[in-house]
């Protein structure tokens with residue numbers, strides 16, 4: 302009997318995970334005593350020089366440290382020693398602030414652009430120039446004008462998440478089926494009601510695609526932005542742990558970044574399914 | 581004609597020249613009238629401007645000349661008094677059946693509360709035999725059911741005139757037949773003034789009191805207005821037994837096959853006046869073209885108009 306596909310995929314995932322852990326473990330564990338060296342020198346160099354074990358942490362080390370982090374994620378012992386949960390919280394707040402600002406700017410503006418071919422044409426050259434600029438390139442300008450590193454990071458998130466939403470909203474609104482607009486016209490539906498009851502739901506799936514792309518980019522950019530501005534956040538945490546030479550913490554931070562990114566994307570994916578419709 | 585409920589007066593539509601091309605006048609000097617309670621069908625070849633004409637009548641498109649007068653007033657745009665049943669149903673896919681009908685009803689009666697809107701919608705959903713499917717989305721409905729929702733949506737606003745652009749052309753023959761029957765009974769019961777574009781001669785004979793024949797474009801005209809000489813109360817099952825059926829059918833077929841294209845020569849006939857296109861009544865005053873109980877259907881396929 303064949304097991305259902307979902308179950309088989311799950312089993313395969315577990316097998317792959319175990320294999321990955323095993324290979325990782327094998328790769329970092331030592332091959333035993335590699336050389337007879339002066340015990341004094343060995344003491345100086347640490348275990349890795351003697352046993353051939355890598356300085357790269359193994360899965361066990363990661364597990365232990367991860368457990369420590371998970372059991373106390375929100376401690377705060379001053380600027381350079383905060384729990385990983387706290388750092389992630391800072392980053393999430395920044396992303397949500399910048400991204401939220403982008404939503405309330407891009408969607409109404411995109412609506413206007415999509416409704417008016419004139420505005421579309423007039424703004425197109427600006428959008429085409431502004432869109433490909435790396436959001437981090439704005440950082441010095443933001444720091445200079447805003448004079449606050451936290452707000453500058455939020456601004457950078459805003460600027461990177463605004464474009465996909467703006468373009469998708471404009472495109473979605475501009476490509477609403479003429480038929481549906483004609484239905485509204487023959488029913489003498491006013492402009493505002495047409496916008497809310499016809500154009501918005503018709504364009505919602507396209508808009509949501511833009512929103513989802515935006516949050517993905519915002520989460521990518523926040524790590525880099527926080528490495529630059531420093532202070533708090535998961536990006537700063539990664540940089541700080543690198544300076545502490547704690548590869549274990551860096552790996553854990555990478556893992557956490559992935560998990561949070563996935564959660565953000567899934568949450569928006571769920572929202573997108575709510576507004577999806579089948580023609 | 582000047583007393584008709586709806587008057588199409590000297591209507592012309594010219595599409596501007598595409599870059600480097602010449603402007604095309606799709607139709608010109610189109611005159612005819614629609615009386616209150618009348619069912620008028622428009623027949624013509626593909627591309628002669630039927631949809632364009634209907635869109636102007638609906639207020640969705642603008643004419644380049646001439647005008648349309650409804651109830652003594654020239655129309656300037658879309659109106660709730662002129663409901664449209666679209667060729668491809670044009671239902672809003674994110675709304676349920678009830679939601680689609682309610683969208684129209686709320687546009688007509690903005691002051692009604694939810695209960696009143698629902699009750700009114702239900703009446704029309706029942707009328708088109710969709711009871712039980714109120715909460716389904718259009719994607720869950722068959723083509724025929726979708727078109728029924730379109731009909732319910734149009735009827736629910738109780739329009740002055742119902743405009744239909746080949747509403748059944750995308751459906752299979754069986755579904756088309758049953759929807760035609762329903763439309764016959766609804767229009768008979770409500771005395772609904774209707775205007776319908778069709779390619780299907782039998783559909784026109786079944787539904788129409790009056791059939792407007794349009795010649796081929798460009799510069800299409802109304803060639804002739806054919807009065808349906810079959811008695812009211814005809815049905816799809818028995819109308820072919822009536823002695824006027826074959827004269828009607830042959831006349832329309834003859835038009836589509838030969839005259840629609842060669843009409844340009846008739847145009848120069850000094851007897852032709854576009855303001856008063858000739859009115860014919862096939863079968864009246866002629867012997868029956870065929871035995872009344874003619875078996876089978878030896879005529880070529882009626883839908884010659886499709887490309």
Ligand SMILES: Nc1ncnc2c1ncn2[C@@H]1O[C@H](COP(=O)(O)OP(=O)(O)OP(=O)(O)O)[C@@H](O)[C@H]1O
Nearest residue numbers: 595596606624625626627628629630631632633797
């Ligand atoms: N927006 C437009 N711009 C230029 N030409 C157009 C436009 N819309 C329609 N036409 C032309 O006008 C003519 C009539 O088009 P219309 O859609 O009214 O035909 P129709 O009689 O409804 O045909 P069918 O039976 O195939 O539906 C066609 O030749 C078409 O090419």
Ligand SMILES: [Mg+2]
Nearest residue numbers: 630631632745
């Ligand atoms: Mg058409």
